[in-house]
Amino acid sequence: MTASAEKFTRQTLLDVQPLTANLFTLRASRDAGFRFRAGQFARLGVTKADGTTVWRAYSMASSPHDEFLEFFSIVVPGGEFTSELSRLQAGDTLLVERQAFGFLTLDRFADGRDLWLLATGTGIAPFMSVLQDFEAWERFERIILVYSVREARELAYQELIAGLAQRDYLAEYGHKLQFIPIVTREQHPGALNGRITDLIANGELERAAGVTLTPEHSRVMLCGNPQMIEDTRHLLKQRDMQLSLSRRPGQVAVENYW
């Protein structure tokens, strides 16, 4: 098969940065023909020593306008893909399927005033892409980024998040973003303590945001732990907020990571 007929391209890792022993970011070159919408994922491949290739879905954390691709990864102990991925270094090859996928994108929502981005763990990745793209800032009056991790040291992209409002192209929109970090397994200054689900149920999340979750105004994106997504969807359903489908527009869009 010729290279251009293959389903994937070979990209080069430009940078690998550990955050903790189990979390790291990767930056890779981007094929000029690779197109995606903020919030989508790619299928990445790594070739093992025995010559076989393992593929997994990864959300782009970089914006659709960046020349590079950025990803944020967990290391699952004994995990088939992440054991290999975490061994790679700058200069190594990463396979990237040509086609991007996924519906955790703003075109799921026809309207809305407040955009809620609710992430657990590495589920923050697609929201970094959404936030580095212009559309969310232009379309919504408020953007509430909620990011839950077990321990404070696992909070990734803190500088990038803090710097978004200072970016030239967001200067007039920067005030729209509210960042609500959540740390569940220790007390951390400036972070809420409690699961996203519990904080929605007891009203603490809305109090912290200073805005209420309503079907009229809120559009909610959920990403990460499947149980968090299921439980949050249930809570939102009790407030008449439904999954947005092509045949039935709603207020909620999700991406399960496992």
Ligand SMILES: Cc1cc2nc3c(=O)[nH]c(=O)nc-3n(C[C@H](O)[C@H](O)[C@H](O)COP(=O)(O)OP(=O)(O)OC[C@H]3O[C@@H](n4cnc5c(N)ncnc54)[C@H](O)[C@@H]3O)c2cc1C
């Ligand atoms: C649409 C989509 C997008 C994804 N985007 C990302 C991403 O941007 N970053 C990322 O790290 N992973 C992402 N994942 C998960 C990723 O595809 C793999 O599951 C992950 O790389 C682990 O692969 P593995 O072979 O090492 O372990 P697997 O055999 O795939 O997983 C083993 C177990 O590890 C746990 N696990 C897997 N992924 C995660 C995770 N991300 N966080 C916490 N626990 C996990 C689950 O309990 C899972 O059953 C995404 C998954 C999907 C479906």
Ligand SMILES: NC(=O)c1ccc[n+]([C@@H]2O[C@H](COP(=O)([O-])OP(=O)(O)OC[C@H]3O[C@@H](n4cnc5c(N)ncnc54)[C@H](OP(=O)(O)O)[C@@H]3O)[C@@H](O)[C@H]2O)c1
């Ligand atoms: N993070 C680590 O230090 C660590 C270390 C070794 C192994 N691992 C393994 O790595 C995997 C993923 O760990 P992770 O910390 O990235 O992801 P995670 O377990 O999904 O936790 C990330 C955040 O999501 C919260 N959460 C989990 N389930 C939820 C639910 N049903 N509803 C609402 N919130 C929920 C967690 O709160 P809670 O704290 O309340 O669960 C935490 O704040 C796990 O299988 C874990 O065993 C993690």
